[in-house]
Amino acid sequence: QVQLVESGGGSVQAGGSLRLSCATSGYTNGPERVAWFRQAPGKEREGVAGIRPPSGSTYYRDSVKGRFTLSQDNAKNTVYLQMNSLKPEDTAMYYCAATTVYAGTWFATSEYEVWGQGTQVTVSS
Numbered sequence: 001q002v003q004l005v006e007s008g009g010g011s012v013q014a015g016g017s018l019r020l021s022c023a024t025s026g027y028t029n030g031p032e033r034v035a036w037f038r039q040a041p042g043k044e045r046e047g048v049a050g051i052r053p054p055s056g057s058t059y060y061r062d063s064v065k066g067r068f069t070l071s072q073d074n075a076k077n078t079v080y081l082q083m084n085s086l087k088p089e090d091t092a093m094y095y096c097a098a099t100t101v102y103a104g105t106w107f108a109t110s111e112y113e114v115w116g117q118g119t120q121v122t123v124s125s
Contacts, residue, residue, distance in 0.1 A: 001026050002027055002114050003025045004024055005022070005025075005116060006020060006022050006094065006117065007021045007023075009120045009121045010120075010121070012121075013124050014087055014123055014124065015086065016086050017084045019081065019082050020036065020081040021078055022036070022079045023076065024079070025077060032100055032101060033106070034050065034053060034079045034098045035048075035049065035050035035112065036048040036096055036097075038094045039092055046061070048061055048094070049068055049081060051070045052102075053074070053079070067086075068082065083121070086121075088125045091122050093118045093119070093120050095115055097115045
């Protein structure tokens, strides 16, 4: 059974940093795309960043470019989202999602078959 488990959320002040982890398990060949989404209260879920584990290529939404960085540890089947220079508007529940489909739209939620339980990130001003 495929599973995604997130960790690393918390509360920080503006300008601070957090690192989120997404541990994947149960894949025979691994996911083709892993993405992070976030959802703030009263708002739609939005894509934040994505990575293709086989190649390591990454994709970011404009508002986090230069502040957020994706990386991976293939031995641990884990994807990391390093978040620096955090802003209050980054406050949200963050979800990791994965798909075995190579082609598609990075931040289309319907394209991801498996989701983690979410981890809360709160940034205070």
